Structure formats: structure tokens, C-alpha cells
Amino acid sequence: MAVNSGLEGVIAADTVLSHTDGNSGTIWVRGHTIDDLVTHHGFEGTVAIIWEGFAGEKLTREAITHEFGASRVRTFAAMDDWIGAAAKRPLLEGVRIALAALPEVSKPADIHAVLPVATAALIRLRDGQKPVAPDPALTTAADFLRMLRGASAGANEIRALDTYLTTVCENGLGNSSFAARVTVSTRASLASAVVSGYCAFTGPLHGGAPGPVLDMLDDIKASGDIDGWIENRLKDGGRLMGFGHRVFRIRDPRADVLRAAVAALNKDAGRLAFASEVEHKALAALARHKPGRALQSNIEMNAALLLDAVGVPRDAFTQVFSIARCPGWLANAMEQQKAGRMIRPASNYVGPKPAA
Numbered sequence: 120m121a122v123n124s125g126l127e128g129v130i131a132a133d134t135v136l137s138h139t140d141g142n143s144g145t146i147w148v149r150g151h152t153i154d155d156l157v158t159h160h161g162f163e164g165t166v167a168i169i170w171e172g173f174a175g176e177k178l179t180r181e182a183i184t185h186e187f188g189a190s191r192v193r194t195f196a197a198m199d200d201w202i203g204a205a206a207k208r209p210l211l212e213g214v215r216i217a218l219a220a221l222p223e224v225s226k227p228a229d230i231h232a233v234l235p236v237a238t239a240a241l242i243r244l245r246d247g248q249k250p251v252a253p254d255p256a257l258t259t260a261a262d263f264l265r266m267l268r269g270a271s272a273g274a275n276e277i278r279a280l281d282t283y284l285t286t287v288c289e290n291g292l293g294n295s296s297f298a299a300r301v302t303v304s305t306r307a308s309l310a311s312a313v314v315s316g317y318c319a320f321t322g323p324l325h326g327g328a329p330g331p332v333l334d335m336l337d338d339i340k341a342s343g344d345i346d347g348w349i350e351n352r353l354k355d356g357g358r359l360m361g362f363g364h365r366v367f368r369i370r371d372p373r374a375d376v377l378r379a380a381v382a383a384l385n386k387d388a389g390r391l392a393f394a395s396e397v398e399h400k401a402l403a404a405l406a407r408h409k410p411g412r413a414l415q416s417n418i419e420m421n422a423a424l425l426l427d428a429v430g431v432p433r434d435a436f437t438q439v440f441s442i443a444r445c446p447g448w449l450a451n452a453m454e455q456q457k458a459g460r461m462i463r464p465a466s467n468y469v470g471p472k473p474a475a
Contacts, residue, residue, distance in 0.1 A: 122467055131462070132292060132300065136169055136450050139291040144372050148289050153376055162259055162284040163187065166446045169289050173453035174227045183228075188255030190232035191262060195253050198240065205237065206244045211321055213241045214438050218317055221310040227449045230313050234445055235259055238438040239266035260284055263442065264429065275384060276429045282380040283425050286373045287418070287440065289447035295320040296444075296451040303452040304462040316448035320441055330436045332361040332423035336394055345400050353408045359401050361420030377421035384428045394424055 123129060138147040146153055149168050156165045164180035166187075171178050201220035205213035217237035221230060240250035243266075251266045260281035264272035272280075292300075299316035303309065320326035342348045352359060381391065398416050405414045426436050455462075 131297065132455070132458070134292070134451070134454060136447070136454060137289045137291050146290065146372055153286055153372055156288075157282050157285050157376055160285070162281050162288065162443070165285050165288050169446060169450040170227065170453070173450060173457070184258055185255075186228045187232065187259055188253065188257065188262070190226075190228040191236050191253035192255050193229060194232040194236040195240075195250070198236070198250070201237075202240065202244075202250075205241060210238070210241055210245075210435055210438060214238055214441075215314070215317060215321075217241075218310070218314050221314075223308040223310055225308070225310045227309060227446075227453070230310055230449065231442075231445045234438065234442045235263040235266065238435060238442065239263055242267060242432060242435060243269070259442065263439075268430065272429070279380045279384050279425055280429050283377060283422060283439075284443040286376050287422070287443045289444075289450065290373075292451070294322075294325050296448055299448040299452045300455040301462045303455050304458075304460065306461075309449060309452055312452040313445060313448050316445070316452075317441055320444065321437055326437045326440045326444070329419045329423040329426065329440065330433050332419050333427060333433055335360045336390070336397060339397055340393060345397055346404070349397075349401055349404045353404055359405065361398075361423070362401060362405060362414055362416055371415070371418050373418045374416060374421050377418060377425055381421055381425045381428060384425070390427070391424060394420070 136149060139145070148156060148165065149171075151160070151165075151168065156168075160168065160180060163183040167178035167180055167183045170183075175182075201217045205216040207213075208216065214234065214237050217233050218230075221233060236253060243250050248269065251269050253266060254262050257265065258277070258281060261272065261277045264276060264280060295316040298319035299312040302315040303312040323331070339345055339348045349359065398420065402414070402416065405412075422440070423436065426439060427433065431439050
């Protein structure tokens with residue numbers, strides 16, 4: 120049997136959740152474009168759309184906002200179950216510990232609530248500040264920024280973060296969503312499926328991708344020579360963080376949505392202007408070094424700039440990304456539960472044969 124080690128083009132599920140076409144730069148989420156979701160539904164409304172029929176019937180933005188708020192309050196009240204161990208570890212590990220403390224019977228909203236509550240609380244604790252209790256009346260974006268800062272964020276910052284959460288909530292059968300499906304296909308719990316999704320997500324090739332964009336921009340700025348830095352990186356066979364995508368062969372539509380959200384913030388103009396100059400010169404260099412490949416700036420470039428602009432620490436980008444993507448993991452897991460089939464691929468044996 121022929122082996123496709125990256126599984127490109129292998130169809131592993133029928134889904135109603137999302138459709139991604141990298142050749143045309145298309146993403147649909149249950150019949151909605153990303154622009155429509157951001158403009159008319161927001162994060163909680165998008166969750167209502169992808170959870171419809173899986174976590175309830177006739178779900179609405181208002182109902183999900185209420186349910187998420189109540190779940191954050193319950194999560195904060197149960198913080199003693201995990202905070203002692205989690206606070207001693209790096210943020211990535213601390214959030215993983217918080218997720219692992221979930222009861223097996225946890226409902227989808229309670230599973231999701233761990234991510235904003237734990238991320239904000241652990242960041243504040245390491246900064247020598249007390250965790251801030253949730254406000255159940257707020258949206259996820261507004262309450263996360265409030266729990267992180269200890270004060271309410273501005274409307275434009277809340278809008279920008281809500282745009283980010285909405286834009287990256289669901290995007291096909293990515294590595295972490297597939298991991299969640301594989302786990303739940305054994306009839307494991309939704310809580311276990313999300314732990315699997317989170318663990319897969321934390322790698323630098325997946326949910327860990329946005330942070331290094333800022334590292335690259337810092338290195339380029341310190342060099343004082345944008346063109347020279349880019350040329351040397353490409354000549355050495357290095358990768359330019361924030362450019363190119365495994366699926367999208369032309370521009371990722373989410374990148375344009377986030378670019379507009381970043382521009383609306385009008386914050387940290389120096390970094391934004393510098394990033395724009397780097398992007399322009401990087402695209403020209405990529406066209407010279409890799410002719411025939413339509414490499415564009417990807418979602419990580421604008422995601423990193425947006426998260427930085429609203430005050431998210433660089434090492435927390437993956438955790439905030441997971442706040443957005445967790446409802447997608449849960450939707451995939453719940454859809455797989457309905458399919459009722461355990462995922463069990465085959466492998467080709469290429470090891471030694473018995474001597475006899």
C-alpha cells in the first residue's frame with residue numbers, strides 16, 4: 120500500500136462543520152463565510168452555529184453567551200482543584216493541568232471555560248497578582264481581557280479580540296481537531312478529547328505558530344537591515360514566519376479579516392508600520408527565491424500583531440488561540456460521537472523479518 124505520511128488528501132470524515140479550499144482561498148463554516156460570522160454573529164454566535172444539533176437545538180448567540188458566562192463562574196469556583204500544581208509550571212503546562220482536572224462528565228461549555236479562566240489566572244499569578252473572578256454577563260473576549268488586566272478593556276480592543284476568536288474558531292480537519300476526533304472515537308469523554316486537541320495544538324507547527332512572528336520582527340528590527348536579514352534567511356534555507364500555508368495556496372481569507380481588525384485598533388503604530396514594510400519586502404524576496412509558488416502572508420502575521428496590540432503576552436498566544444479553537448474541537452468531537460465509528464488506520468510494516 121502507498122503511504123502518505125502527512126495524510127494530505129486523505130478523507131477521514133464527512134462533516135457539516137466547515138469547508139476549506141486552499142486553492143481558491145475559501146472557508147465556509149456551516150454555510151457562512153468568515154466575513155459573515157465576524158460581521159453578524161461574533162464568537163458566541165459562531166459557537167451557536169457549529170454546536171447546533173450537537174450541544175442543543177435552536178442555539179443562539181445570547182444563550183451561548185449566558186452559558187459560557189455561567190461556566191466561567193463555576194470554573195473559577197473550582198480553581199482549587201488545579202491551581203496549586205498549575206501555578207508552579209510554565210503557562211503551556213499549567214493550562215494542560217487545568218484541563219486534565221476536568222471531570223469526565225463535563226459539559227461542552229464547562230470544558231471551554233477552563234481555557235479563558237486558567238489562562239488569565241495563571242498569567243496574573245506569575246506576575247504577582249491575584250486572579251480576577253469572571254463577570255458572567257460579558258462575552259468571552261470582554262471577560263478574558265478583564266480577567267487578564269483586572270480592568271475593563273476598551274470597546275475597540277474587545278471587538279478586535281472577538282474578531283480573532285471568531286475567525287479562527289473552526290477550520291476543517293486540522294491536526295488538533297483530528298486528534299480530538301480520534302480520542303472521542305474510542306468512546307472517551309469530551310473532556311479527554313479536548314485534552315488531546317490541546318496537546319496536539321501546542322506544537323510550533325500548529326497553535327504555537329503566531330508567537331515566533333514577533334520574534335522574527337524583533338530580530339529584523341535589531342539588524343537594522345530588512346532586505347539583508349530576509350535575503351540571508353532565505354539563502355540559508357530558513358523559513359519566514361508568517362508566510363505560506365500548508366493548505367492555502369493563495370491568500371488565506373482569515374488574514375484579510377484580521378488585517379482589518381488590526382488596522383482598526385490604531386495602536387502601536389510603529390510596530391504595525393514596520394510589520395507592513397517587512398511584509399512588502401518579504402513577499403518580493405519570496406517571489407524571487409521561490410518562483411512559481413504563490414506565497415502570501417498568512418493568518419499568523421496578523422494574529423500575532425492583533426494579540427500583541429490588545430496586551431496578550433507573547434508566550435500566551437497559543438493559549439488564547441486555544442480559547443478560540445476549543446469550540447471547534449468540541450464540535451468535531453461531538454460530530455464524531457454521532458458517527459459512532461472508531462478511527463483505526465493501518466500501517467505498512469517496514470521492520471526486520473523473523474530469522475526463521
